[in-house]
Amino acid sequence: MTRENWYHGGLVYLGMTEGAIERFCRIAASTLQDYGHLVDRQSVLNIEQARIVTSQYIVKLSVETAPYAGRVVAPERMGKHPSKSMHRLEFSLMPVAPGEEDRDITELLMVVMLYRMVDAYPVQQIEWMNPETILSVEQFLGAFANVTPRRVHSRAHFQGPKSNRFTPVDEMESDLSQQAEIIESDTVFVDQIGIALIGEEESLALAFRDDMADLITPATPEQKAETNIRRLATWGMTGMLVFLSAPVALSMAAINLAKGEDFRLNTHVLALTAFVASSSGSGLLANAMSYLPI
Template sequence: MVTEKPIGATMTDTIQKVQAGLVFLGTKSFDIAAITCGIADTLDRLGERVDERRCVSDTQAILCARHLVCRVRIAEGHPLPRLDDTPAHIVELRVEKQAGAGATAETLIAYLLTTLQASLAPDYVQWTDPRAVLTRAEFRAAVANTAAMPAPMRPKPAAPRPRRNRLPDVEAAYAQLRAKMPGFGKGGAEEARIDALRAAFRDPDPAEATAMAQPDDIREPTAPLRLSVWMMTVTLGLFALPVAVALAIINLLRGENMRLAAHTTALTGMFMVLATHGQIAQAAQLVGVLGG
């Protein structure tokens, strides 16, 4: 649902508002800071540089860019079409964007939901039409291998590389999506919903898909766990500085992982004890015997 109203100093300027959400049937804990960072990264890749991001509370956050404002709210569930049970939580996402400045609000929220559903794993996705509620499986089937994130639209110093312009097609497809959603209760509407959603994304450019491939991220999902990993790394540095430096490099490149930090600390402590009692050679010999 998109609305427009006059803003600014002139009557010709308008602002688009669109809202969607991720639906969770069971209770779940959320990290509003991690969600906010994920949204900011996605907007940046879409060419909308975030100038301000602020967590208002444990359940609300706001992100501001030059031409848009994005609001996130973790709300208690309420009855939704197609669902027999009332969900426990709904992560509501609202984009308010100045019309005519880059991609539309619908395009942006499409990519934001695509990114968030991959990390949060909701049970359902509610699109801009309140009646359009898709299961996670339906959503993933619709956007699998088709929802590639476009490269940043800001100019680059390197020579431009030819690529397909996907955003206009996404915007046109969303106009069709809005037109089809109101009648989804009629015959054949379930398939029409999925077809309309699938049409909102084009196949990615193979060269861009390769360039955007990211290494496996082992980062812990919450800020307290990541902070704990760094505390363990600093503590380890008091006893075995080279090991702590190696662990810190892994934290920076791959992400903070509690299991890796705990195993590293335990092994370091074991070898320190063996070294103190002069038992490293005997331990190595025992390992060789057991391995043989």
């Protein structure tokens, strides 16, 4: 961790930045949900930044729109896509209660997020726990070849005191059929179309792939329109607060800019401010205050 209580992750990928932050945000949110963490808020702040809030973790994601010009550990991979520019994604995961989190589980979440991102984008290199620790994709896959995290379907099962987050391979030997062979060497993958030889990198990407097909599917126009309408309504309520209380309106505008538009919070603040303003104008608030022992 580069900062106290923050777990750092990052990658450099080939491709455009348009829609990238939404896609990475959905991958991170889906990983948290798969491992029993209910996502309370998932906000795309702008084309470069996004934030995810759960009861146990806060995740911040940032995509650099400028082409990446830093150190490259595997320049030979660039030969496959010479015309595409590289961009850098940085994300940080912070426990809500620092020091009380399970470090193994937190690192497991980071690993699965990065595996799914590697599967979704042509990633060139990966930053692990520190911006200075840069690994090639092959080095990252090899470092975690023996880790096979399983999806957890319930929060109780995930947080049970006797649950085995990293089940030893010896205990799972009877269940490791094709996956064990995939990790150790190239494996023939058979499907209805035919037989194809897949390598270690592709095999591990398939092993860590999410079952949900819409994980990496871009948002539909209807979903984008609904999000835009909600954001517009949120700012409209913030504007109405100006006529009731300018300080409250400024505070809500700052919150919207810093943490993303929260429709529910703005609704509650608008209703409470309107009630206080009407009570103060009618003298009801002054009468109520007179009964208090102040």
